[in-house]
Structures are given as structure tokens and as C-alpha cells.
Amino acid sequence: MQHTCQALIIHCIDFRFGKAIKKYLEDQGLLGDIDIISVAGGVKNIVGPNEPSDAEFLMKQIETSKTLHDIKQVILMNHTDCGAYGGRKAFNSNGEEREKHFSDLKDAETRILEKFPELEVKKVLAILTHENDIRFEELG
Ligand SMILES: [Zn+2]
Numbered sequence: 581m582q583h584t585c586q587a588l589i590i591h592c593i594d595f596r597f598g599k600a601i602k603k604y605l606e607d608q609g610l611l612g613d614i615d616i617i618s619v620a621g622g623v624k625n626i627v628g629p630n631e632p633s634d635a636e637f638l639m640k641q642i643e644t645s646k647t648l649h650d651i652k653q654v655i656l657m658n659h660t661d662c663g664a665y666g667g668r669k670a671f672n673s674n675g676e677e678r679e680k681h682f683s684d685l686k687d688a689e690t691r692i693l694e695k696f697p698e699l700e701v702k703k704v705l706a707i708l709t710h711e712n713d714i715r716f717e718e719l720g
Pocket residue numbers: 592593594620621622659661662663664
């Protein structure tokens with residue numbers, strides 16, 4: 581039996597974002613129609629992995645999702661105050677933290693498109709606010 585889905589998302593394991601990510605996917609009409617990869621640090625594993633094999637593993641997962649489920653889109657999602665990046669305290673300002681994630685997301689997009697030019701890539705930053713709300717910023 582052929583079974584396909586629209587997209588694949590790569591996001592961090594951080595439990596604080598779980599409910600919000602589910603709601604985000606629901607709002608996008610993607611919940612139940614998307615493969616999910618959850619790895620500590622999100623795209624850090626592609627652009628600045630602790631081990632080169634971490635990046636290879638993720639690229640293979642994307643390929644498998646494409647082969648098995650014929651995905652058209654990859655959503656790359658990083659988040660603020662990410663432990664794998666040293667948390668919020670690793671940055672001098674929110675702006676600096678945001679810039680680092682934007683730059684890593686763009687870098688990851690480039691690497692994915694080099695290998696899978698037919699895929700559409702969407703870049704999202706999940707931002708933990710001071711009120712502990714989560715909002716999603718999509719990058720153009
Ligand atoms: Zn994280």
C-alpha cells in the first residue's frame with residue numbers, strides 16, 4: 581500500500597515546546613500528515629554537529645522520508661534558549677541569539693537543497709517569551 585505525506589519536520593527534543601509545536605502543525609494542517617524528527621539542537625546537527633556522522637544521519641533520514649513518503653517540504657525548526665546551543669545565557673542579547681539561529685537555519689537549508697533541490701524548505705524559529713509563551717517566527 582502506498583502511503584505518502586506532505587512534509588518532514590526537524591525540531592529539538594526540548595519538552596517545553598512539544599504542545600506548541602503540535603498546535604503549530606495543526607494550524608498548518610500538517611498534524612498527521614508529517615514525518616517528525618526530534619533531535620537535541622535541531623539543525624545544529626546539520627551545520628555544526630558534534631560528530632560528522634550526526635549530519636550524515638539526518639541527511640539519510642530526510643532521504644528515507646522522501647523515498648518512503650514522497651515528502652515535498654522540509655520544515656526546519658530551531659528554538660531560543662536551546663541547551664544544545666548553551667541556552668539563552670550563551671548570547672549577549674536576544675538579537676544575537678536570533679541571528680545565530682537564523683544563520684544556522686539558512687545554512688541547513690542550503691545544505692539540504694544541495695542534496696535535494698526538489699524539496700521546499702521552510703525555516704522557523706520557536707521563541708520562548710518571558711511570559712513562557714511560545715511564538716513561531718517564519719523566516720523568508
Ligand atoms: Zn533545544
